Amino acid sequence: MAIRFILLVNKQGQTRLAQYYEYLTLDERRALEGEIVRKCLARSDNQCSFVEHRNYKVIYRRYASLFFLVGVDGDENELAILEFIHCVVETMDRYFCNVCELDIMNHLEKAHFILEEMVMNGCILETNKSNILAPIQLMDKSS
Amino acid sequence: MGSSVMESFFQRSLDDLVKGLRVQVIGEARYVAKALEETRKEIKSTDLHTKAVAVQKLTYLHMLQGLDISWAAFHVVEVMSSSKFCFKKIGYLAASQSFHEGTEVLLLITNLLRKDLGSKNEYEAGLALDCLSRIATPDLARDLTPEVFTMLTSSRLYVRKKATLVLLKVFSKYPDAIRIAFKRLVEKLEDSDTQVVGAAVTVLCELAISDPKPYLPLAPEFYRLLANSSNNWLSIKLVKIFGVLCPVEPRLARKIAEPICEQMRKTGAKSLVFECIRTVTLGLSEHAGAVELAVEKLKEFMAEEDPNLRYLGLQSLSPLMSSHPWALTENKLLIVRCLKDADPSIQVESLRLITGMVSEDNVIETVEILLQYARSSEPVFCNELISAILSTCSKGIYDLITDFTWYVQVLGAIARLPNCEHEAEVERQLVDIGLRVKSVRGDLLKVCRELLMDPALLDHAHLHKALSAAAWVVGEFAEVAHDPFQLIEALLQPRTKLLPASVHAVYLQSVLKIFVFSTHTWVRGFVSTGDQGGTAVVEEEFEKNSREGVKDQEENLSGSAGISSPVFHDLNPNSEERIDNRQHKKPMVEDKEGTCAESNVHLATRISSRLILEMMELIRVNVSPLLNSVEMEVQERASNLLGLLKKVQEILGVRNDKLHEPMDIHTMEQHSSTAANVLAGIQSIFSVEPGPVSLLAQSKVTVPKGLDLVSSLDELGHPSYVDDDPGTEKDWEDGRFFLKKSRDGSISGETSSLLALHREKHVTFYLPNQAYFGDSNDLSQPLQEDAPMLSDRLADSLMLAEPKPQGSKPPQAKARPVVIRLEDEQEPFDHPSKSRKGLKVDILSTTIREVLMENKTKSWATSNRRDARASTSKHHRRSHRSAKSKKHERNEHGDVVQALDETIMSRDAIEDDVNSPQIGKAEKRSDASSRRHSKHSKNHAQLTRENREGMRYSRQRARSPLNIQPEVAIIPDFLL
Numbered sequence A: 001m002a003i004r005f006i007l008l009v010n011k012q013g014q015t016r017l018a019q020y021y022e023y024l025t026l027d028e029r030r031a032l033e034g035e036i037v038r039k040c041l042a043r044s045d046n047q048c049s050f051v052e053h054r055n056y057k058v059i060y061r062r063y064a065s066l067f068f069l070v071g072v073d074g075d076e077n078e079l080a081i082l083e084f085i086h087c088v089v090e091t092m093d094r095y096f097c098n099v100c101e102l103d104i105m106n107h108l109e110k111a112h113f114i115l116e117e118m119v120m121n122g123c124i125l126e127t128n129k130s131n132i133l134a135p136i137q138l139m140d141k142s143s
Numbered sequence B: 001m002g003s004s005v006m007e008s009f010f011q012r013s014l015d016d017l018v019k020g021l022r023v024q025v026i027g028e029a030r031y032v033a034k035a036l037e038e039t040r041k042e043i044k045s046t047d048l049h050t051k052a053v054a055v056q057k058l059t060y061l062h063m064l065q066g067l068d069i070s071w072a073a074f075h076v077v078e079v080m081s082s083s084k085f086c087f088k089k090i091g092y093l094a095a096s097q098s099f100h101e102g103t104e105v106l107l108l109i110t111n112l113l114r115k116d117l118g119s120k121n122e123y124e125a126g127l128a129l130d131c132l133s134r135i136a137t138p139d140l141a142r143d144l145t146p147e148v149f150t151m152l153t154s155s156r157l158y159v160r161k162k163a164t165l166v167l168l169k170v171f172s173k174y175p176d177a178i179r180i181a182f183k184r185l186v187e188k189l190e191d192s193d194t195q196v197v198g199a200a201v202t203v204l205c206e207l208a209i210s211d212p213k214p215y216l217p218l219a220p221e222f223y224r225l226l227a228n229s230s231n232n233w234l235s236i237k238l239v240k241i242f243g244v245l246c247p248v249e250p251r252l253a254r255k256i257a258e259p260i261c262e263q264m265r266k267t268g269a270k271s272l273v274f275e276c277i278r279t280v281t282l283g284l285s286e287h288a289g290a291v292e293l294a295v296e297k298l299k300e301f302m303a304e305e306d307p308n309l310r311y312l313g314l315q316s317l318s319p320l321m322s323s324h325p326w327a328l329t330e331n332k333l334l335i336v337r338c339l340k341d342a343d344p345s346i347q348v349e350s351l352r353l354i355t356g357m358v359s360e361d362n363v364i365e366t367v368e369i370l371l372q373y374a375r376s377s378e379p380v381f382c383n384e385l386i387s388a389i390l391s392t393c394s395k396g397i398y399d400l401i402t403d404f405t406w407y408v409q410v411l412g413a414i415a416r417l418p419n420c421e422h423e424a425e426v427e428r429q430l431v432d433i434g435l436r437v438k439s440v441r442g443d444l445l446k447v448c449r450e451l452l453m454d455p456a457l458l459d460h461a462h463l464h465k466a467l468s469a470a471a472w473v474v475g476e477f478a479e480v481a482h483d484p485f486q487l488i489e490a491l492l493q494p495r496t497k498l499l500p501a502s503v504h505a506v507y508l509q510s511v512l513k514i515f516v517f518s519t520h521t522w523v524r525g526f527v528s529t530g531d532q533g534g535t536a537v538v539e540e541e542f543e544k545n546s547r548e549g550v551k552d553q554e555e556n557l558s559g560s561a562g563i564s565s566p567v568f569h570d571l572n573p574n575s576e577e578r579i580d581n582r583q584h585k586k587p588m589v590e591d592k593e594g595t596c597a598e599s600n601v602h603l604a605t606r607i608s609s610r611l612i613l614e615m616m617e618l619i620r621v622n623v624s625p626l627l628n629s630v631e632m633e634v635q636e637r638a639s640n641l642l643g644l645l646k647k648v649q650e651i652l653g654v655r656n657d658k659l660h661e662p663m664d665i666h667t668m669e670q671h672s673s674t675a676a677n678v679l680a681g682i683q684s685i686f687s688v689e690p691g692p693v694s695l696l697a698q699s700k701v702t703v704p705k706g707l708d709l710v711s712s713l714d715e716l717g718h719p720s721y722v723d724d725d726p727g728t729e730k731d732w733e734d735g736r737f738f739l740k741k742s743r744d745g746s747i748s749g750e751t752s753s754l755l756a757l758h759r760e761k762h763v764t765f766y767l768p769n770q771a772y773f774g775d776s777n778d779l780s781q782p783l784q785e786d787a788p789m790l791s792d793r794l795a796d797s798l799m800l801a802e803p804k805p806q807g808s809k810p811p812q813a814k815a816r817p818v819v820i821r822l823e824d825e826q827e828p829f830d831h832p833s834k835s836r837k838g839l840k841v842d843i844l845s846t847t848i849r850e851v852l853m854e855n856k857t858k859s860w861a862t863s864n865r866r867d868a869r870a871s872t873s874k875h876h877r878r879s880h881r882s883a884k885s886k887k888h889e890r891n892e893h894g895d896v897v898q899a900l901d902e903t904i905m906s907r908d909a910i911e912d913d914v915n916s917p918q919i920g921k922a923e924k925r926s927d928a929s930s931r932r933h934s935k936h937s938k939n940h941a942q943l944t945r946e947n948r949e950g951m952r953y954s955r956q957r958a959r960s961p962l963n964i965q966p967e968v969a970i971i972p973d974f975l976l
Helices: A026-041 A078-096 A101-106 A108-118 A129-142 B002-010 B014-023 B028-043 B048-065 B070-080 B085-098 B104-108 B110-117 B122-135 B138-151 B157-173 B177-190 B194-210 B213-228 B232-248 B250-266 B270-283 B288-303 B307-317 B325-330 B332-340 B344-357 B363-376 B379-393 B404-416 B423-436 B438-453 B455-459 B461-476 B484-491 B494-498 B501-530 B534-548 B553-564 B566-571 B573-578 B587-592 B609-628 B632-652 B658-686 B695-700 B726-734 B736-743 B745-761 B794-800 B843-869 B872-887 B892-915 B921-936 B940-957
Strands: A003-010 A015-020 A050-053 A056-063 A066-072
Touching (some): A015 A026, A015 B048, A026 A050, A026 A056, A066 A078, A078 B270, A129 B085, B014 B028, B014 B048, B048 B085, B070 B085, B104 B138, B110 B122, B122 B138, B138 B157, B177 B194, B177 B213, B177 B843, B194 B232, B213 B232, B213 B843, B232 B250, B250 B270, B270 B288, B307 B344, B332 B363, B363 B379, B379 B423, B404 B423, B404 B438, B423 B461, B455 B494, B461 B484, B484 B609, B494 B501, B609 B632, B632 B658
Antiparallel strands (some): A003 A015, A050 A056
16 A cells, blocks of 8 residues: 555644545554654755655655655555645645635545545545546536 | 424534633633543434534544544544535544544444445445545455445546545455456556556555565556656656666666666656656666766755755665765765755755765765764754764774874864763773773873863863773773873862762772882882982893884883983983973983983883972872761771871871971982882782773673573572672672683682682572583684783772773774774674564465466456457567577566666657657657558557557566576566
């Protein structure tokens, strides 16, 4: 399994969206999120976007007030994951029109759906924005 | 009904919850608790809408607030089974977030999932597949395999791609599914849609990473995909697959090197370049061209502004460290520059590379650079640097170091670094080098003296350990000291009060040793000058010393007697310069004194009677207050020291009275001959030289016959530790028992007799019918000196008992000073460490292998059928092939490579087509293919198909020799 988890965290370190592709107990999750978020938020812009934590490699990227963190296996391609994060942001941007933290908070299920279209079982499934958004837009129309 | 409408009307939606959480004034925790209470009520509602919203809110709270919602699992299932898509979606999201293998309701949802997987609505099926990929248990995977299998051929793209990807989970939970679905998965590589192909490649990539071997036969297929891929995501996966396949099949590596390089050259995507580099460093490191290109690209990465690229560049260099050291040395400047990067991770990576580059030739230069950086960097990284220096230089038994004088100075410098946290290691190495490298002791002593003399260093708690080592060194190797008085002064300076008791005790012990050494030397010198007959003996002694260089301490001491002999004065005319002209030395003594300051003979000590007198006074004044120390260790040593001092003063007739100095000196000199014997006796106690101890010492102890180490000792009860014989028991506890054993064979006989005696006395504490260590006397004698260990050297042995590093190489023949190596330190880890991977039977891979083999039979059958239709060229190819097969024994992988060759050929054909310059695309294609047709009587489509068939055909042929080891016999002809 390549991607182990995806986290969206704001500047204050509050989790805004969490998606795990392996089972962790709630305590484990809380501890992991706390440690990783602290580590990543402490880093400055002129440092690289990769942090090794326990057996994960965490790749993060900051967009305005939101941090996107992706935890992966050791043999995953870091640059590809960075591109993937960017792709997620662009997709959300297209769907929400200039996505911001509030959009994700208020439309959590939509954000989830987008992620589910893009990643399945920890593997990147789809990176074409129109393909990703097609079903969700269809659903929006029908409801 | 009415009530439920009301219910849902007044229910807070998820939006309300989120917004409320942001504006709440009662505190987040209370707000969440309140919301949870509400939701608990709502979720029991009969109205599905209310229930669904409640579940949605719970999912939110679970995900962001970390609330446990396992109690709501059944409600989640209810929502999942709703017929309305919008509710179903909420239910599935909640399930995939909160369910896991231990969730009980999973038993209930098999049918629900089955129904949804078969749903006409592709999005419902998608939801179910998503959910399955999250929560699959072995049971669920087993029960739903048929559904997933059918979905693989669904006409709807959306379903097909998800079903393909879900196979990964299904396979991992239920390996038997491979038999059913693997073939179809492989077929998906040829799917008309690239998304499905991508999903299939992803699955195979993940499978291949965990065990690459079974997927080798698919290499030609992967190659074809890579050659035609226009999607970077797909290319990355494919390159990654080759990265894991190449190490298991070198011939594949040879084939794939060039295409990978081409990808690297032509693509603009850094991620793809990076993946190619990684594949080259991991799997293609034997292909010079590929490695050169990769290193070139890495160089670009490291020179980039983007810290990400710099980091990855450095990281990817490390696999090349051992196989292609030039790749590192070539980029040394870039790497060193990264040491001062703003990013600690980059610094650490570059440090790792630099330490990997260190060799005997550049160790000094490198360490100097690192030290320089250590002085200017942040505490954390500074310590990384220090630890890197210490571990690199002490690797083996200081294998890299030829200039120990330089290295002990480095150790001194490290100890002084204000951020140093590795003082324990500095301590260990100072002592260790002192023990192992005789020729450096003079310089070591100098370094230690400087550390001890600087009163400012005593303030730093982190330095105390290094100081303790320094104190021990000056005490132990006092014979090479130029100025014992100065050392004692340093060891007794007032600020030593700041030291912890354990270190302070070492200080005092060292004072004792230096004092004994000095007085003894003085006495010997005095006696021998007084007795003219002694000169001849001394002279002889001296010659012996200079002949043999390194000497036993006893002999050194006799040599020291020669200091004052006028004979040597003439021999060493220059030595005057070395003399430390202390003002208070009597001219009379000075006249007589010369220094035999030859570097090999560690004697440069000139000690006057007045000096001894002052030394005694100094010790008396400074140590007396310590008799009242609250620390037992300090107090005891202080009283030992003073007791000895008093005794010596008594013998020499010295009074503690400054006024009578000249008289004292006179009496001292008169009594010196009496004192000589006493002091010689005491000195002999200290003259045993401790040596390094092998870590393996314990393993030398053979388990005596009849000693049962396995069975429980509980029945024996707790023996009480009544200690009548402190010697053995204490040694045992300190772990010094083995020290003793390994140091000297002769004493182990003694010890065992002691043990036997002890055993006789305390038979109840011993196990029955054993010989304990009685027959373990066949220990080797790892030390070079045969010196008996004396029990009153506890303080020294505390340090000695520390583990010593292991060495592997025998001492080098060059100018490097002698470093003591224990015989059993040669190749200490030569016990078999080969991995037992081969023994591990991986159920997944065996099944896959079986399935792939089956595949081949089947596809061969189809290809036979196609054969009938195929053109005559086929025949040509086959006859060609059979001719070949007559010549060579085939094996599976050879065929894979051959098939790959064909694929490459066909691609070359395509490229030929593309390269032909004249006409438009479609025209060109048809034109070119017809050209080919006329040449080889094949058209393009046929060509590719045949390649594939050829591959299957060859796979089929490979079926029988599969039982033969696949990697044996490389057949060069195939690879041409």
